[in-house]
Amino acid sequence: MFKRLFLVMLTAILILIVSVSGAAAEIMELEQLVVTANRYQEDSFDLPINIEIIDEEQIANSQANNLGDLLKNSAGIQIKDNGGPGGQKTIHVRGSSASQVLILLDGQKINSSQNGEFDLAQILLGNVKKVEIIKGPASAVYGANALGGVVNIITKTAADLQKSELVLGMGSANTYQTSFNYGTRLNKGDIVFSFGSLNSAGFRDDTDHDELDRYFLSTKINRSLTPNTKLLFALNYHDSQKDIPGTISTPTPEAEQETKRNTYQLKLLNQLAHKDTELVIYYKDQNQIYDEDTTISGESDHKTKELSYNLNQIQYFARNTLSYGVEYNKDKIDSSDNGKHDFVTKSVYLNDKIKLAERITVNAGLRYDDHEKFGSATSPRIGLVYKLNRHNNLFFSYGEAYRTPTFNDLYWPKTKYSEGNSDLEAEESKSYEIGYKSNYNSFGLNLSFFRRESDNLIDWAAQDDKIWRPSNVDEAQADGIELNLSKSLTDKFKLEYQHTYLDSRDKNTDRLLEDQNYNNLILIYQPANYSINFKISHVSGRVDDLDNYTICNLNIIKQIQLFNNNYKFKISIDNLFDRDYQINNGYPMPGRNFMFNLSTTF
Template sequence: MKKLTIIFTLIFNLLAVSNVLAEEVEESFFIFEEVVVTASRYEELLSETFTSIEIIREEEIRERSVENVGDLLRDVSGVNINDNAGASGVKTISIRGSASEQVLVLIDGQPINEVQGGGIDLSLIPIEQIERIEVLKGPASAIYGANALGGVVNIITKRGTLDSQTTIKAGFASFDTQSYNLSHYNQQGDLGYSLNLNKKSSDGHRENSDLDQKNLFVRFDYPLSDSIDTRLSIQYDKADKGVPGSIQSASPKARQNDELLNLNFQGKRRTDNSDFKLTLHWRSDERDYKDPTWSTDDNHKRRRKGVNFNHRFYLQDHTIVYGLDLEEQKVDSTAYNEIYQLTNQAAFIQNKWSLTDDFIFNLGTRYDRHEEYGSNLSPRVGFLYNLNSNLSWYSSVGKAYRAPTFDDLYWPDSGNPDLNSEISKSYESGLRYIGDKTKLDFGVFYSHMDDMIAWVPNPTDENPWRWTPDNIDSAKIKGIELSFDKDLSGSLYSNFNYTYLDARDGDKERLANRPYHRANLGLSYNNKGTIVNLSNRLVVGRKDLPSYYLADFKILRELTSNAEIFFGVNNLFDREYEVQAGYPMPERNYKVELIKRF
């Protein structure tokens, strides 16, 4: 702890004297006031949202030089990445103590959570195609329906550019890890397009933790007229990896293959006081899992297709958005006795009412009708009051739900088709300050969840190890969040966030892997072709695992006007730690990357 205190003291002293380090910089590289789309499913200023939202911009993604979305989100306040360690380890997300199945993950507004188990492996999503990420913390079922009980992560992709841009990256890292990327952006006439190709391979830091991954993402943007825009994106992913399991129950021969194809079409029409948006999406993924040790050989084919329509219009002091969602999900799994297919229909409406220039009131609700588990109504009320031009107070209260997954409903000899949805009532209040070079967000939150789905022992004579799901659990989650971003000199930028979380079940026992305290401190220097980034992470007060502190160091240096070199060290002080019990994280490791632009 003494070393930890010294390290943090040195960092804060660096921040205090930072103005001396860079006195002549023309303009800041940090922008606070931004437009977001996730809070209401349409564009609005961050300063006018009535819930807590964090944005990771393209510049931040570039300077941090991580390889996937899971690594990118781990330093966001209120977010915990459940990491099974290493290149092949699954990375899922928890927001404010939620389960990973309770967080809705979107790409350009399209849900990408697995329909069979409800979660999503963020390690399989590369970052090169991403323009920015918006993280909405807290319930959002009033707009997005099921699986938005804990929050929403919206990944927004890049579009083509007027000037042709091509980038090639080649990276070499510890554990014989190699990564290659080709990115191309251009516009021919009215047609804009972007292309991203990725390939990554690694031996991994444990036995049977190797990875071979390929990704393709293509996006086309074409305006049919001055008021109508269309977009088509195609995504293909393939991954072959070892699945080593936990050190307590290792699976040294288990293998997993994932293959994904995703299509997304969007059309948008604008008028003087309204806009219409239509989205059609289709997603197919297949997983093969083999473990000779346990004679397991399963194949899972999942399909998800849907259509969404929403219309936003203005009426005096009101901004009203309403829409319809129709989605069909299908699972064909060798683990099941038959093929299952379910549909969900939904309608939502939200009214953002500017009562005065400084007071905004928001009321919304959504009605979902599911073929299997019935209907859910998810209302939400919020308001925002501008105390002055920079400082606002926001609060919201809402009801949200998480639908049972296919595994919950139909797993052979265990599934429970009579399950109800998990229900949450959540409250949030906070202060947000947005200045020219400073952003501060402080908030408190509380959630009470009922009918939580828990898998519990339910043995039979034929199967003494049988577990089944039931709506038997509840939870109370409360916490405090603080995030502080500061542009110290135009070239030196610091960010700090802290989360206090108290998550307990119905018996007042603490939920596993929900630490009391999480703190992140980052320092970035960007000037004259050099970007230096130092990040620090402290996790304290977990139920079953010890606390840990980590530091990562990264530097990106411009060699010529169109060439760069990157060097990074993860786990700088070579700590031994686990994020998930039984999954030791990699020791100190290194990466070098060469970047060439044309």
């Protein structure tokens, strides 16, 4: 099946290359700069990987109020959603698990070291400038846990804020949203301050135990020490309290969870004509309390801390860009369930992007990690870009990646039902990708074929003594196709389409691990002072005997001017036709719901 699809789509590529290059040569290409792929700024079009950028305009015009809902529009990405604003939302990239995808906030890891995952619903979008998504292995740059991909959330700076920004929103189920951003220049620097909140009574019809209160505060202070040297300090604070209603069949009517997280970043950057040097010190402190309010389970308290140092240097030459660095990382946990543990990882990495010829660029990288429990790991990658012409590229990449077991995997306390396994080894993968990119002002196309072979996958299963334990037993293979298409039909009407075909299977049992077909069709109409977005999403070939579903969302934005101020009024209607469906088995998604937002700058 995969070979047949490959041949069909390859034929389509060749036809498209000929037709587009001949008919649209006069149209200028669009440059999209990214920083996530190699830790320095470069054009995503010239990279041998599939990297997606969601910019500030796309965020503002979306229905989403959190990162999980925003990423549902992306090919190759599956958001596992427990439903509603408070429901956990985790990301799977090309069939990976959530713990195999690295989540970064301004380049720094925010995944939980306890379970390896991150709840994307915790990221409200008020201060987000853009999101960069690497689809595929990135351990050669970032080390462990970037087996499936990387999501980098880049927040606004004072330079992005010409004026103060305020957003107020209200919607179904007593949902209220607030966002405020303020930035100003100081002597030899600038400062930006952001605040956001989301409160909701919840959408679940089968329970009243579904409330959410979520807040964040952040600040960035940037100061020029010399004409070539800058110092940046960033602080982010997150606080959420939510009910955990459980599944329909196994409800937890009294369960609650509170999460508090502080992150601190100190960055020293020196930029010369042909060399950049960056030192980053990062600290994360998170406390999560789960209380089921029963005599059986009671309260669980998990404190995790992370400290990292990263020294990185980039050298720019005539035909290549060389980046290299060293990194130190310490993860620590103090848990009522898992006990007290800590790990140290020391790393060195190197990447070189070389222009071999006018049409050929090679990107090669290697990272060596020394983990005090799991030993050493070497993660290579190599990619090649062949420029067909100014607007069309072919690319190929190969990469190896790994994921270390989490504190939960290793040290889950022994009970009558479950127990961790301190003898686990790291998961490993090899990934291949071939693709085509077309980049025009009014037309864009990204098409990728990929395969990931994974070994030593950690699987929790009942053993001979009936106790559930994790072990390195599984092998999996994920084959797939991703298509991203955008076309401006007129100066006011635009069409976007994303398709993912994914065949992700357990190689031992041939069991399907992920839903197979994802389709998004987005129609955008932008007459004067209006923006109207209509989105149709269809998912089929599902796992766990779940039904296929089709969902429609509508978003209308109107710009108005009152008292010499510009205002933007937005109404979002999700699940327009009030369909019943589930993304995660046992967790019903909200029916038709509304959100009204009013935003202004001053």
